[in-house]
Amino acid sequence: MNEVDSGSGTPDAVEVAADAVRRLTAAILESRVRGVATPDVSEKISVLADRLEAVAAHPRECVTGKIGTHEGALQRSPVSGPKNPVAIPLRFEQCDDGSSLAHTEFPRQYQGPPGLVHGGVSGLVLDVAMAVANSAAGRAGVTAEMTLRYLRPTPLYTEVTVRGRHVRVEGRKTWSQGTLEVDGETTVVCDGLFITKELAL
Numbered sequence: 410m411n412e413v414d415s416g417s418g419t420p421d422a423v424e425v426a427a428d429a430v431r432r433l434t435a436a437i438l439e440s441r442v443r444g445v446a447t448p449d450v451s452e453k454i455s456v457l458a459d460r461l462e463a464v465a466a467h468p469r470e471c472v473t474g475k476i477g478t479h480e481g482a483l484q485r486s487p488v489s490g491p492k493n494p495v496a497i498p499l500r501f502e503q504c505d506d507g508s509s510l511a512h513t514e515f516p517r518q519y520q521g522p523p524g525l526v527h528g529g530v531s532g533l534v535l536d537v538a539m540a541v542a543n544s545a546a547g548r549a550g551v552t553a554e555m556t557l558r559y560l561r562p563t564p565l566y567t568e569v570t571v572r573g574r575h576v577r578v579e580g581r582k583t584w585s586q587g588t589l590e591v592d593g594e595t596t597v598v599c600d601g602l603f604i605t606k607e608l609a610l
């Protein structure tokens with residue numbers, strides 16, 4: 410089993426900052442519930458955001474792919490990216506049969522129904538799990554369709570196993586499947602259709 414494109418192993422300054430923002434996000438949600446956020450804390454966070462925004466690349470450079478690389482795709486991904494504060498982040502491994510595998514716990518910022526993972530978040534995670542498996546099979550492309558079946562609730566703060574596997578191909582079309590499992594039981598199944606396309610990453 411090999412780890413997929415997850416960086417050098419030692420977190421760099423961006424990864425440390427991203428992790429701090431993740432903790433901040435969870436704490437802000439908690440503060441809202443408990444009513445403990447103070448104007449002082451809010452102002453400090455806003456000042457920091459202003460400072461970083463002033464030196465960050467213009468959003469247009471991201472959309473045109475000027476600062477993107479294929480190698481960095483998983484590191485910046487909203488699912489697996491250690492450099493992306495929005496990411497959980499998942500660390501995908503490539504199994505010997507070509508499938509992708511990750512283990513994670515979803516914290517409170519991914520909540521849908523009380524105590525449970527938001528269904529859209531499950532879809533997001535499974536999309537990337539399938540994309541990683543497709544990429545290993547030399548079938549990188551974009552998602553054309555996803556069908557999600559929510560079989561059981563997926564709880565927050567509980568170990569979840571994420572799997573993606575590539576099922577079959579026909580021309581430019583690739584069918585794949587992804588699952589979330591908790592305690593050996595499948596909670597979500599996703600069937601995906603991907604269309605092979607050169608990605609400007």
Ligand SMILES: CCCCCCCCCCCC(=O)SCCNC(=O)CCNC(=O)[C@H](O)C(C)(C)COP(=O)(O)OP(=O)(O)OC[C@H]1O[C@@H](n2cnc3c(N)ncnc32)[C@H](O)[C@@H]1OP(=O)(O)O
Pocket residue numbers: 413414482483486536537540541544550551552553554580581582602604606
């Ligand atoms: C380690 C690194 C990992 C790297 C991992 C990185 C992870 C990134 C994962 C990101 C995954 C995403 O979020 S991707 C983003 C979300 N998806 C998108 O934005 C896609 C937007 N849609 C498109 O760009 C387009 O519609 C395409 C590319 C899907 C198709 O356009 P096209 O290229 O012009 O091709 P077209 O001729 O229309 O279709 C080709 C064939 O596919 C069929 N087809 C097309 N769309 C559909 C559809 N929705 N449902 C059924 N079939 C369809 C057509 O009938 C045709 O079949 P036939 O006539 O040949 O039989």
